[in-house]
Amino acid sequence: MYTLFELQSRIEKAIAAMEYPNxxxxxxxxxxxxxNLGGKRLRPALVLLAADLFKGDIEEALPAALAIETFHNFTLIHDDIMDNAPLRRGQQTVHEKWGTNNAILSGDVMMVESNKQLTKVKVEVLKDVLDTFNATAQGVCEGQQLDMEFELREDVGIAEYIDMIRLKTAVLVGGAMKIGAIVAGASKEDAQLIYDFGENLGIAFQLQDDILDVYGDPEKFGKQIGGDIIANKKTYLLLKLQELAEQEDRAALASHALNTTTLPDKIDSIKALYDEYQVKELASQQMREYLDKAFAALAMIKVADEQKKELIGLANALMHRES
Incomplete structure (x- = not known):
């Protein structure tokens, strides 16, 4: 069995060795x-962790892991364009450095590069791997589209929000793990269970991110505390508050949304409403429900409990993170 750190290191070396045309x-x-901007390489590591869970050869799964990481970074290039973001991991974004048109084309080629990596897996599993990857990639794009549409809507419900984060974030976690399982020769039942584990873990992770954006330690979170509040971003906390708030508080919330000048006051006022309606506790409860679903799926996988320790440790670390 490999540790997460060992697999991340293996991925980092493989990425450094990747060559592109001149x-x-x-x-x-x-x-x-x-x-090569870095990052935690969690998604490709999940491919290898899943392969290792089913006693597969991680070298055989490495091309699929590189495909997942290439695809993930392709989405980051395009997300940064849509968000007009100047920085990524503390460095200039691709569109800032090379221009929007170049960034779009480079991102497009990265999708091709992902598919080229996937064709290196064993031919016996190639179709299942490609089917899973294509469903995953399509889901991520659907999630991004829904996220953009939600910015223009005032009637977004919590069920819709959960489905959006499932598509935008969680299907890539589940898809990465399912691909690793398929490459390792896992049964269809176990491959689906590891997908269910990853998807539910991904939803729990995003809910935790919503909570940390408001209640995280600013020294550890790595992003501006209250950034979602400043941007009027629809999160589980905001939608739950809108659902629970009395009419007077809903009016106050709408007024705060228009505040673009005294931002610390805006954050404090909306956080006070979250506290009043115990929204953090409700979000934490929802997060734990999805985490429980993830662990229930993992428990049903037909491998020894000893082989699951690394995944259990990773899931617990993600859910108790401060950044």
């Missing part, structure tokens, strides 16, 4: 740039 330079240099 021409056209402005098409391929941005790909190498974003792929």
């Amino acid at each position: 021409h056209p330079k402005n098409l391929y240099t941005p790909i190498a740039y974003i792929m």
Whole structure:
């Protein structure tokens, strides 16, 4: 059994060794740039952890892990364009450095590169791997579209929000793990169970992110505390507050949303409403429900409990993180 750190290190070496054509330079240099900006490499590591869970060869699963990481970084390039973000991991975003048109094209090629990596898996499992990857990639795009549409709507419900974060964030976690299981030769039942584990863990992770955005330690969170409040971003906390708040408080909430000047006051006022309606506790309860679903799926997988320890440890670490 491998540790998460060992697998992350293996992925980092493989990414450093990846080579792209030299021409056209402005098409391929941005790909190498974003792929080497760092990050925790959790998604590709999940491919390898799942393969290892079913006693597969991690070297055979490595191309699929690289495909998942390439696809993930492709989505980051395009997300940064849509968000007009100037920085990614503390460095200039691709579109800031090379221009929007170049960034779009480089991102498009990264999708091709992902598929080229996937074709390196064993032919016996290639169709199942490609089917899973395509469903995953399509789901991520659907989630991003819904997230953008939600910005223009005032009637978003909690069930819709959960489905959006499932698509935008969680299906990639589940899909990565299912691909690792398929490469390792897991049964269809076990491959689906590891997918269910990953998807529910991904939803719990995003709910935890919503909570940390308001209640996290600013020294550890890595992002501005209250950033979602400032941006009027629809999160589980905001939607739950809108659902529970009395008419007077809903009016106050609408007024705070218009505040673009005294931002610390805006954060404090909305946080006070969250506290009054115990929204943090309700969000934490919802997060634990999805985490319980994840662990229930993992428990049903037909491998020895000893082999599950690394995944259990990772899940617990993610749910008790401060950043």
